[in-house]
Amino acid sequence: MGGKHYLPLTDEDRREMLAEIGVSSVEDLFSDIPREVRLQRELELPSPLSEYEAFKHLNELASKNKHFNNCVSFMGAGVYDHFIPAVIKHITGRSEFYTSYTPYQPEISQGVLQAIFEYQTMICQLTGMEVANASMYDGGTAVAEGAVMGCGATRRSKVLVSRSVSPLYRAVLDNYFNSRGLEVEEIPIKDGYTDRSELENKMGDDIATVILQQPNFFGLVEDMEGIADMVHGHKAVLLVSADPLSLPLLQAPSEYGADIVVGEGQGLGVPASFGGPLLGIMAAKSKFVRQMPGRIAGETVDSEGNRGYVLTLQTREQHIRREKAPSNICSNEALVALGAAVYMAAMGPQGMREVAEQCLQKAAYARESITALKGYDDVYAGSTFKEFTVTVPGDPAELNKKLLEKNILGGVDLAPFYPELKNAMLFAVTEKRTKEEIDTLVRELEGWK
Template sequence: MASYIGNTQKDVQDMLKVIGVKSIDDLFQDIKPRHASQSFDLPAGKSEFEVVECFRRLASQNAAHLIPFIGGGYYDHYIPAAVDAIISRAEFYTAYTPYQPECSQGTLQALYEFQSSICTLTGMEVANASLYDGGTALYEAAMMALRLTNRKKVLLDGGVSPIYRKILKSYTGNLHYEFQETSVAHGQSHRQEMEELLDENTAAVILQNPNFFGAIDDHSDIIKKAHELGVLAIESVYPIALGLIKTPGEMGADIVTGEGQSLGLPLNFGGPYLGFMATRKEFIRKMPGRIVGQTVDQEGRRCFVNTLQAREQHIRREKATSNICTNMSLCALQAVIYMSLLGKEGFKELAQLNLDKAEFARRMMERIKGVEVIRSSQTFNEFTVRLSKDASGVVEAMIGKGFAAGFPLGRYYKGMDNYMIVAVTEKRTKEEILRYVESLDEVLNKSNHCSSNRKEHVAS
């Protein structure tokens, strides 16, 4: 039966008899005629085969073939096949929130391992079992800091993803909080502005590393200054970079969030993704979201449970730390499998590989007329370039050559129409990078794109 109904006609008759009604319609007698649906004009059902054909057609109407040099917080990393093989086990994906620990140890232990992996990756003491995505996780972190400090002001670094900054402002629109934004200096956080704006009314300073322009920063000095004023430091991170760069824990951050898409999740047109959050142990009771803890059973055997539930909505209702209920368990599972496969050495190598490929691409791009690679700060696998032409037009032309060439910054930053950010992950081969550079050269210098137009190698 098309609606996956379990009962036969005979079953239905037997059940109606037990209930003591004549028809299924009788069970809906509380829905009075005046409440009845005024319309239910939907198409008839289709066969599985027909739906599959329809979806193949829809999928073919998307340009998934473009070679991505676009990032902006969401990256095209290779996902080992074992990740999907494991999350395709129905014991994981058709279960629900582990309310009954005895028959949910699989999910619970995996989430404990996820939390532990996030802790060691970020250098923090405790992590939760996931949040919706990187943007909403940052909002939850801001709310957590406001609760912890009882202050009303948040300082927001201009290098934080513009998408995240928009999310933060939407959510707090109806609340009495003040957001102050600082600008970016030479790609990095603007120390002087930060110092001027940080004060004893500030609940938190929100930073991102690497920032939206791709710049890496050591925020230790800002965080130290913040702590002197009782301000909490929130750091949004790109997990792959942490294979190589200074962790928020090492910088002294209080709350860490991030987008976990890069940890084994496909790009999927924006979701499902994975928000993660880590903090200091002393703040654990103010942290939103599910938290899995280790304990023992009646026989003293190790086991895992959802713990500190007194923070949560189903217990605390309006006094909860967050309204969050469902999180992203399966995505957290994806991430912990991914991190386990990559492992200690593989994760470091992966980060180094990203750094090397991006550096190669930068050097190649610097040889083209009309491209200025911004080298004012250290970067990881994404970097800013200034073009001789409007970046959105260049990116449009590059689509015709089979590339998603980067993300034009003019969309979110005034006066940056000629700038774009370019991401180069481990998946981009030398051949792809060279073809990309060649195509970019053609687009920028179309009228006369022979090799004589190339600049000599520009030393940085």
């Protein structure tokens, strides 16, 4: 039987309907498919499962995986084990939200549209920007599309990206740019930070966008002072990829002159889900709105003067501008953005600040405790937010294997991303970690080798 109960037509329905259509068999409805391309056999797929069998099968697959509920995670690199308030799944689980399409008919989509409008507002409150879109796929594609926005705004075709920006995001950026014939040049790092003098050397009137990350991939807080002035001096655009959970403590990117702010919003109450769905945040100063990709909700009024919301500025978008659209994005991560909005609304300014402070304090405690051990040192000195890098006395994969015996998901090995960094790991410590968990990690590290 499997999933056939999803199909309500009965045999009698089908007979009646075929009669109404005026054909004698189902086959007549498919006669337009040329015989040469017709599948002359049935599809070969595993036999159908009933709902309970499917649950059992999926549950078996899930139980083969380790996860944040049966391990203590110190993994980061863009996806984190942050606390997720229970309210989120109850709201995103309301089927009026999750079974709807993109809100093309605003009068019956005010729920999603107002939620997007509120989400846009809260993203702007966090970043200090003036406009935000309804979301991008993830942090990586948000960086790439933000960089393209800069090219559109300046009519230039080359961008500079710091090597301290997530290598995962840079990989997506390279790919997007390579394909459309735009150029990416890397700004080297010095002691883990964007090399300021290299940036100044490479800067010129041919540069569209300068891309930095705050905190950077190593968790370090970059010194942003003076960068925007220098970038703007060349009429270029400053794009910053920011961790939204750092913003209650760190300067809003507007404070140091960023023009476009993107970021990975997974920390805002989004389950890690093996890396997707994630949430690409995109915000900017209002002068860039025409270059901004994706859906944007705006306020308006109805025929009686009641306030309401619509998708707006759609002449930017693919379904109107077709090949002249700044991006092809249509479906985004709307439901994830809704969850993030619920997170921000529930946490409020105090809750988000508390999360940020605990990340900062707990990561600092972990960093200090680990680097006090023999054989473990800072890779880079300097202030960090919730992530930090340490050299370890051996192969990170071996270390992680050992930690796993204690149900600890250790750090991320840096060598695949930065071949020059051998035996170096990136650890993340969120507000969920306790002193005891951190102390256990430290003890295990101490006992290794």
